[in-house]
Amino acid sequence: MSSTNSTNVSSFSEKMGQIEDSATLSVMGTIKGLIAQGVDIINLTAGEPDFSPPQCVNDAAIKAIQDGMGRYTPSAGLLELRETVAEVIGNEIGISYEAKNIVVSNGGKISIVQALMAILDDGDEVLIPFPSWTSYPEMVKLAGGVPVMVSCDENMLPDLDALESACTERTVAILLNTPSNPTGVVFSEDFTRQLGEWCLAKGLRVISDEMYCSLTYNGAKHYSPLVVVPELQKTSAWIGGMSKSFAMTGWRMGYFAGPADWAAIVARIQSQLTGSPNSISQYASIAGLKNGTAERETMRLEFEKRSRLITVGIANIEGISCPEPQGAFYCFVDISRLIGCTDASGITINNGDDFARLLLEVDKIATIGGSAFGGQNHFRLSFAAPEKELERALAKLSSRVSTLLTSGKNSAQTC
Ligand SMILES: Cc1ncc(COP(=O)(O)O)c(C=O)c1O
Incomplete structure (x- = not known):
């Protein structure tokens, strides 16, 4: 039996x-x-x-619960949140997006996986300079791609010569992360330009994980490859979220920002996976982004x-x-x-x-x-x-x- x-x-x-x-x-x-x-x-x-998260985040979440807002939202996230995210990326990073370019998800992790799922066919290769965040290679595999790990130079920066050697005709994208988990390295403007121009010349999509962009120290300034080399914006994605900047790890709020056609596919994937992001966390995030910066x-x-x-x-x-x-x-x-x-x-x-x-x-x-x-x-x-x-x-x-x-x-x- x-x-x-x-x-x-x-x-x-x-x-x-x-x-x-x-x-x-x-x-x-x-x-x-x-x-x-x-x-x-x-x-x-x-x-x-x-x-703890800013007080306004907690207050907005409690209010959303009391107001009965715990229902499904549009798959890509509430319009007001997407507009707010677009505005914040415009003001703080310097990329001009609209709501149609933004997909809010249950954490930056799923934002990255969905971005990869939208662009990878089986066997497509994604460059990952390492040391890198532990999840990147697994995310690429989950999306059907092949992670190609490329050693950084002695300063823990992506090594352009090594990247050049690792590129093949199957390479479609590169995962970049500044400020970096695990090294704490922040790309300088000059380095970001060299790297961004190389990505552009190779025709690679950049997935720029800037989850820690608001946490830089001692005069270091955050530079997004998508700002330093604006031409990349047509084919590249920007990833951010509430976890690290607003101490909201358990609230699970991340966002994808990119070209409208890529965002539409990400939203379609999300509609079949998590359906829509957590509604209460979305209301809380609107409050955090608008009133929690102090x-x-x-x-x-x-x-x-x-x-x-x-x-x-x-x-x-x-x-x-x-x-x-x-x-x-x-x-x-x-x-x-x-x-x-x-x-x-x-x-x-x-x-x-x-x-x-x-x-x-x-x-x-x-x-x-x-x-x-x-x-x-x-x-x-x-x-x-x-x-x-x-x-x-x-x-x-x-x-x-x-x-x-x-x-x-x-x-x-x-x-
Ligand atoms: C570099 C990096 N990117 C993205 C994330 C994802 O964060 P979350 O899924 O909590 O938004 C993390 C979390 O550790 C991270 O370190």
């Missing part, structure tokens, strides 16, 4: 066998679980601000302070290094000098993942190993955590690195 509970593993699709879990979300989930059980862990895994700036200033604290703290630890983050809220720390070291913990450091494991198991500091982002000798540290926690983590990090270097030398290793 067959049991309805038994699962025939071979019946799952081959395509889904190629898709990885989100490495960051699974580590974050595990750590949140341990903390909930009372384990004292300094949590530097967060891909989300440790702030609180957004307060949060940015706090992140700026922390970025300095972390940069100075790491610069003072001999044996590890990271470029000063100019945006987002991450440091991508290079631990190459520790490769081969073992201390009393018994964990040998062969890569950044080993180091992240050592930090978690012994020092109770949670970070994310670099392999999730394509950085073998790195780990990602999020400074979306209170200053006191960051200071505590820096002190522990410093003594761990020093112990590793000393132990390594004692056992005649070159640490």
Whole structure:
């Protein structure tokens, strides 16, 4: 007799066998679980601000619920929200869009996947400079494409020569991300121009993920490739959202902006997938975009302070290094000098993942190993955590690195 509970593993699709879990979300989930059980862990895994959304966001959501606005909306999102998003992109980024160019979705993640689904045929290739956000290659695969991972240069910037070599006749698009998760790098205007002009010359569609555009620090300015090389706007997409800028990760609000024909296909895909975006979050987002920018700036200033604290703290630890983050809220720390070291913990450091494991198991500091982002000798540290926690983590990090270097030398290793 067959049991309805038994699962025939071979019946799952081959395509889904190629898709990885989100490495960051699974580590974050595990750590949140341990903390909930009372384990004292300094949590530097967060891909989300440790702030509350602006008060106007909460108020608008409560009002929308009380007014009975929890119904389906148009597939592409409420007209008022799309108009507001277009206005904000015009004022803050410098691209002129109308509502017909905007599709609001349940988070930037699905905005990117739908943008890819709209342009990729099976086997089409998408360039992804790495280190990069862990989800990009999986998103391309989900949309039927082939992710082509291209190593960045020593400054963690997309490498034009390497991109040129990776381009084939199947290459249709490139995924760009500034400010970057995981490196905190922000493209300069000159670099953005070189890169944008190269994309234009190659006839590539750019999907420009600018999710962290409002979070830049210490004088760094955000440049969109679609503004620096405006010709790209005809064929390229701009991705943004409420998660990072307005501390609204769980509200799930992202947006696609692009040519009207591309937006129409994205809206069609969405009409068959999620139907329409969360209505209450849409009303809340209108309020946030219109009236929440002062609180957004307060949060940015706090992140700026922390970025300095972390940069100075790491610069003072001999044996590890990271470029000063100019945006987002991450440091991508290079631990190459520790490769081969073992201390009393018994964990040998062969890569950044080993180091992240050592930090978690012994020092109770949670970070994310670099392999999730394509950085073998790195780990990602999020400074979306209170200053006191960051200071505590820096002190522990410093003594761990020093112990590793000393132990390594004692056992005649070159640490
Ligand atoms: C670079 C980047 N893009 C897009 C997203 C998607 O954000 P969300 O789906 O929360 O809007 C994230 C989230 O971590 C991200 O880091």
